[in-house]
Amino acid sequence: MPLKTPLRFGLPKGSLEQSTFELLGRAGFSVRSSNRGYKPYINDPELDARLVRPQEMSRYVAQGFLDFGITGKDWIQESGHKVEILCDLAYSKATSLPARWVVAVPQNSPMQSVRDLQGKRIATELVETTKRYLAKHNVTAEIEFSWGATEVKVPELVDAIVDLTETGSSLKANNLRIIDTIVESYPQLIVNESVYADPEKRKKLENIKLLLIGALNAREKVGLKMNVPKGVLDKLSTHLPALRNPTVSPLADPNWSAVEIIIDESVVRDLIPRLKELGAEGIIEYPLNKVVY
Numbered sequence: 001m002p003l004k005t006p007l008r009f010g011l012p013k014g015s016l017e018q019s020t021f022e023l024l025g026r027a028g029f030s031v032r033s034s035n036r037g038y039k040p041y042i043n044d045p046e047l048d049a050r051l052v053r054p055q056e057m058s059r060y061v062a063q064g065f066l067d068f069g070i071t072g073k074d075w076i077q078e079s080g081h082k083v084e085i086l087c088d089l090a091y092s093k094a095t096s097l098p099a100r101w102v103v104a105v106p107q108n109s110p111m112q113s114v115r116d117l118q119g120k121r122i123a124t125e126l127v128e129t130t131k132r133y134l135a136k137h138n139v140t141a142e143i144e145f146s147w148g149a150t151e152v153k154v155p156e157l158v159d160a161i162v163d164l165t166e167t168g169s170s171l172k173a174n175n176l177r178i179i180d181t182i183v184e185s186y187p188q189l190i191v192n193e194s195v196y197a198d199p200e201k202r203k204k205l206e207n208i209k210l211l212l213i214g215a216l217n218a219r220e221k222v223g224l225k226m227n228v229p230k231g232v233l234d235k236l237s238t239h240l241p242a243l244r245n246p247t248v249s250p251l252a253d254p255n256w257s258a259v260e261i262i263i264d265e266s267v268v269r270d271l272i273p274r275l276k277e278l279g280a281e282g283i284i285e286y287p288l289n290k291v292v293y
Helices: 017-027 054-062 073-079 127-136 169-173 199-217 230-239 265-277
Strands: 007-012 047-052 068-072 084-088 099-106 121-124 142-145 160-165 176-185 187-191 221-229 247-250 256-264 281-287
Touching: 007 017, 007 054, 007 199, 017 199, 047 054, 054 068, 054 073, 054 187, 068 073, 073 127, 073 176, 073 187, 084 199, 121 127, 127 142, 127 176, 160 169, 160 176, 169 176, 187 199, 221 230, 221 265, 230 256, 256 265, 265 281
Parallel strands: 007 047, 007 068, 121 142, 121 160
Antiparallel strands: 068 187, 084 187, 099 160, 099 176, 221 256, 221 281, 247 256
16 A cells, blocks of 8 residues: 655755666666756656755754655764664765775874874864774874865865775875774665654665665676586586575476576676586576675
């Protein structure tokens, strides 16, 4: 039975926007938005999407302006607002690696550890989390909020920065060196606590969670189909551990079987020639949208 009122779904605007749309697409939710639109279209009448800055997402979800949303673990911790966390979503702007908030200093700086930040001036967007980090290490420093372009502020304006990175390439390009990681962050699917307490809405949210995780599971996997002579099936399983649990189906020719497997995409390049050598024919590789365990 459809929900009486659509759930207000907060999508992260900015660096995570495109990768989030792509993930939702693989999960079965087509999302379209204009360059200036804050109400993207989503092909599910039970969802009413909004584009919101990740920094504000947990506040709007906690206060009930949004029913649920996707935002980074870092911004949830920074805001301190209480929300229900449904799951981690292991994707980021450009890679599958978690984003990291790191302490960075100029390459030629004598600072080597958090203790060397005592009495220094630090610029960051993640002010509250940085304060907690310094307090944990009994370090006192001046922390100023940065409105962006944080990398260019050292060493002329500040002594160090706390900034977000995936690969560290931007920091290196600005002649900066990482001395510590404060927090690693993946996006998380969060929901308003009262919304999650509603059984019908919770069911919808759990279904969305299932589809999103299924899409992430499939991200680096592919399917292979092939025809294999029955006489070499055991040999295939012995030589190729990935085939220990294939799906095997009979063909019209009783001497052949159809074999189907799901494997990591990274091994396909070496695997297909080996399969051919072992007697497989009609090998087909196909992409996957979702793998639900």
